[in-house]
Structures are given as structure tokens and as C-alpha cells.
Amino acid sequence: MGKAKRRSLLAKIFPRSSLRRSTGLLIITCFLSSAFFSVLVFTNADYVIGVFDYLTSFIPISRSDSKLIAVTTRQPIIQKKRTLSTYDENRIYNDFNYLNPSTLTYENRTYSNNVQVLFRLPEKTPIFALLLIFHGCSRTANDWFNTIERQRIIGAAIDLGYGCLAFQATDDFSRCWSNEVDMSSNNDVEMVWTGLKGFYNEYPKLESLPRFTFGSSSGGIFSSIFAINPRYKIQGQIIFVSIVLPEIVQTRVKKEGYPPTAWIYMPRDIEFASEARINDSKRVFAEENIPHISYIIEPLCVTSTIFHERIPTITKETSLYIFYRLQQNHWLDPQNxxxxxxxxxxxxxEFLLIPVNKTLISTDISKNLNEHKTILPDFFNTLYGEHEISFERSFEALQWHKNIYDNKTKSVL
Incomplete structure (x- = not known):
């Protein structure tokens, strides 16, 4: 990076007044760095840098100087860094550009009994199946087409030939799905039936296509129930940060033909969709010879660009600012x-969205942060890796189901 470009980037993140007040501290930092240079030449650099970072962490830093320290000190050495799956990295969607959310158009229908169904059918890939999508608690069907992580799940499904239908839970207060196993008493089952009937009346040729489900959190439990509904056969399901209802595991999975199931989970999710619970279910599936698989989404390493990469409307300057503020406030471990x-x-x-001194943050960054204050909490949960939406591994799970169905169809022919 050239000097002019570096100065420009720093100027955007840190106002001139802040940099001027910190000149003295910058000189001291440079002196300490040069003093360590000769040692670094003859010793293990990573070890010495770690010691240096540890010692300098005890140097008192005023609020006005803290940002400059973050820019001039070296980033911690990352000993392990998880990258995206090869299926997810640099994925380009044929039907829409996730960098431009407006390109993901969708249809909105209201059928009998005021049942709303939002859907998007593939345009460039031949349609292979329908994917019935059930949101998590406090969410809506609309989120699947208007939040970036969910949009990318939709994009992966469309690329594989799935037509995506998103449904809305009947509980308007909690927006959670019913976990009533008795389908005659489950209002959400009746609602999905009504929605599908209306959809098939409009698109009768699509009724013969296989159906799969994708349920997130509360929607995952509902999916595990709906998977055995007698009216519209389900060929497979994806349970995202959720579980197959234990009652279903002990009764329906063991006694009736249950569809192939893929779990996508986060190891830190130990209270609800824990790895132990999922493994217990997988053992039963194995005993019953039901195809099953699980995919792990681990915590993400925080980098100076990750907020921009995963949420493109967050600028590169804002992403860098968030990263350094996390460093300064000791929110990152040695591996970031x-x-x-x-x-x-x-x-x-508090330290990101409510700056103590507004002169320490540029107006553009402050505005950009404010525009994303309702989005950042979810993404922080994704970074930490506990019970949150993430587009990762969805393509693999959807591909797995498609392969199983294709192989099953070929074996019958």
C-alpha cells in the first residue's frame, strides 16, 4: 500500500485532531519497535512478538491515543485460522448477485385463510425440487429474502435447482413454530398444507416435484414433525442449529420410514442444539439405516476485512475500525x-455504537455503524459461533440431499 493511500485510509478512520494529539506516543512506539529489531533477527520472531505484546499491554493508554496504538502495533500471530468451506468460498450465484440484494426478487402470495407464502423459483437452473423453509423464533418468512446470510442460503438452493418457499409461523407473538406432534392439533401444519394447496393450484405442474424442508431453530423442530406429514411427502430435511424433536426420534424414526436428515450446527451451541443431542439422534438414525449427515460451523476468525466481506454494505473503513476497537478492548484472543x-x-x-468521544471517529464510519446497529448483533453471534444463522455449509447439505435423491431415482429405473 502506497504512503498516500495509507494516509488516506487512516484519515478516514481517525480524524486529524486525534492523530496530532498522538504524535508523541507514535514516536515512543517506533523507538520501542526499533529496539526490539535486533533481537528479532536472532530469535524466534513469533515468540518475541508475543512477549512484546504482553509487556506493552500494561502501558497505560489514554482514550485519545488508543486508536493510534491499534494501528501501529502488530496484529497477534494467528496460530490457527478456519477458512470457509471450499463450497462456500467465493461462491457466485447464477440467479442473483448477493452484493446487490435487490437482484434477489421473489413472489409474495396470500392464499385462503390468509396464509402467506413467499417464493422464488430458479430462472437459470432447471427446477429439481421444492424447498419448504421455516424460520426461527422472532423471525419472519420475509427475512429469508432480505437478510444477507439467509439470502445466500436461498442462492445456494436456487443454484442447485430448488424452488424456495418460505412460510410464516401462525404464532404472531413469539413467531415460534408449534412443536405439537399430533398434526390434527398443530396449527402450523394445517397452515403449511393450506399454503401448499394454494401454491399448487397456481403452479399445478410443480406438484409432482420432490419436496424437502429447511428448518432453522424453532423451525427445525417443526420440520422434524412436518417431515412425516401424510399429505405431502417429504424426501429429506435440513435441521439448522436445531434438533429432531426427541418424541419424534423415539417414536416415528424408530417405527416409520423417516426421511434422510442433515444437521448443520455450531459446537458452542450447548444449551439447545448441542452436539451431544445431535449425536444421540444420529445413533438412532444409524440403527434404523436412515441416511444422515452433519456439518459443523465453527467460530470465525475476526479479521480487519471480515465485516465488509460478510456484510458488503459495511465499508472497508468501518470494518477496519470495528476490528481495531475489538482489539483495543481485549475482545479478541491471541488467534483473533x-x-x-x-x-x-x-x-x-457500548464501545462500538456509543463512542465516548465523537472526535475519535469519522462521521462516515459513525453513520455506517448506525445504519447496521440492528444487523451487527446477529453477525457477532455468527462470529462467536453459537445458535445463529450463517450461510456456511448449506450448499453442501442441499447437494447431499440432491445426490441421495438422484441416486435413489436412478436405482429405481
């Missing part, structure tokens, strides 16, 4: 993973 659960410790919102 979040140290704290952002749901249980929300001080990150």
Missing part, C-alpha cells in the same frame, strides 16, 4: 477469535 459470548456480554455495543 471472540473471547466472550456477545449475547451474554454486550459491552461491545
Amino acid at each position: 477469535y471472540l473471547k466472550y459470548n456477545p449475547r451474554r456480554k454486550n459491552t461491545w455495543q
Whole structure:
């Protein structure tokens, strides 16, 4: 990066007044760095840098100087860094550009009994099946087409030939799905039946296509129930950060033909969709010879660009600012993973969204942060890796189901 470009980037992040006040500290930092240079030449650089970072962490830093320290000190050495799956990295969607959300158009229908169905059918890939999508608690069907992580799940499905139908839970207060196993008493089952009937009346040729489900959190439990509905056969399901209802595992999975199931889960999710619970279910599936698989989404390493890469409307300057603020406030471990659960410790919102001194942050960054204050909490949960939406591994799970169905169809012919 050239000197002029570097100065420009720093100027955008840190106002001139802040840099001027910090000149003295910058000189001291440079002196300390040069003093260590000769040692670094003859010793293990990574070890010495770690010691240097540890020692300098005790140097008192005023609020006005803290940002400059973050820019001039070296980033911690990352000993392990998880990258995206090869299926997810640099994925380009044929039907829409996720960098431009307006390109993901969809249809909105209201059928009998005021049942709403939002859907998008593939345009460039031949349609192979229908994917019935059930959101999590407090969410809506609309989120699947208007939040970036969910949009990318839709994009992966469309690329594989799935027509995507998103449904809305009947509970308007909690927006959670019913976990009533008795389908005659389950209002959500009746609602989905009504929605599908209306959809098939409009698109009768699509009724013969196989059906799969994708349920997130509460929607995952509902999916595990709907998977055995007698009216519209389900060929397979994806359970995202959720579980197959234990009652279903003990009764329907063991006694009746249950569809192939893929779990996508986060290892830190130990209270609800825990790895132990999922493994218990997988053992039963194995005993019953039901195809099953699981995919792990681990915590993400925080980099200076990750906020821009995953949420393109966050600028590169804002992404860099967030990264350094997390460093300064000791929210990152030596490998640059979040140290704290952002749901249980929300001080990150204080030092990011409520700056103590407005002169320390540029107007553009402040505005950009404010525009994303309702989006950042979810993404922080994704970074930490506990019970949150993430587009990762969805393509693999959807591809797995498609392969199983294709192989099953070929074996019958």
C-alpha cells in the first residue's frame, strides 16, 4: 500500500485532531519497535512478538491515543485460522448477485385463510425440487429474502435447482413454530398444507416435484414433525442449529420410514442444539439405516476485512475500525477469535455504537455503524459461533440431499 493511500485510509478512520494529539506516543512506539529489531533477527520472531505484546499491554493508554496504538502495533500471530468451506468460498450465484440484494426478487402470495407464502423459483437452473423453509423464533418468512446470510442460503438452493418457499409461523407473538406432534392439533401444519394447496393450484405442474424442508431453530423442530406429514411427502430435511424433536426420534424414526436428515450446527451451541443431542439422534438414525449427515460451523476468525466481506454494505473503513476497537478492548484472543459470548456480554455495543468521544471517529464510519446497529448483533453471534444463522455449509447439505435423491431415482429405473 502506497504512503498516500495509507494516509488516506487512516484519515478516514481517525480524524486529524486525534492523530496530532498522538504524535508523541507514535514516536515512543517506533523507538520501542526499533529496539526490539535486533533481537528479532536472532530469535524466534513469533515468540518475541508475543512477549512484546504482553509487556506493552500494561502501558497505560489514554482514550485519545488508543486508536493510534491499534494501528501501529502488530496484529497477534494467528496460530490457527478456519477458512470457509471450499463450497462456500467465493461462491457466485447464477440467479442473483448477493452484493446487490435487490437482484434477489421473489413472489409474495396470500392464499385462503390468509396464509402467506413467499417464493422464488430458479430462472437459470432447471427446477429439481421444492424447498419448504421455516424460520426461527422472532423471525419472519420475509427475512429469508432480505437478510444477507439467509439470502445466500436461498442462492445456494436456487443454484442447485430448488424452488424456495418460505412460510410464516401462525404464532404472531413469539413467531415460534408449534412443536405439537399430533398434526390434527398443530396449527402450523394445517397452515403449511393450506399454503401448499394454494401454491399448487397456481403452479399445478410443480406438484409432482420432490419436496424437502429447511428448518432453522424453532423451525427445525417443526420440520422434524412436518417431515412425516401424510399429505405431502417429504424426501429429506435440513435441521439448522436445531434438533429432531426427541418424541419424534423415539417414536416415528424408530417405527416409520423417516426421511434422510442433515444437521448443520455450531459446537458452542450447548444449551439447545448441542452436539451431544445431535449425536444421540444420529445413533438412532444409524440403527434404523436412515441416511444422515452433519456439518459443523465453527467460530470465525475476526479479521480487519471480515465485516465488509460478510456484510458488503459495511465499508472497508468501518470494518477496519470495528476490528481495531475489538482489539483495543481485549475482545479478541491471541488467534483473533471472540473471547466472550456477545449475547451474554454486550459491552461491545457500548464501545462500538456509543463512542465516548465523537472526535475519535469519522462521521462516515459513525453513520455506517448506525445504519447496521440492528444487523451487527446477529453477525457477532455468527462470529462467536453459537445458535445463529450463517450461510456456511448449506450448499453442501442441499447437494447431499440432491445426490441421495438422484441416486435413489436412478436405482429405481
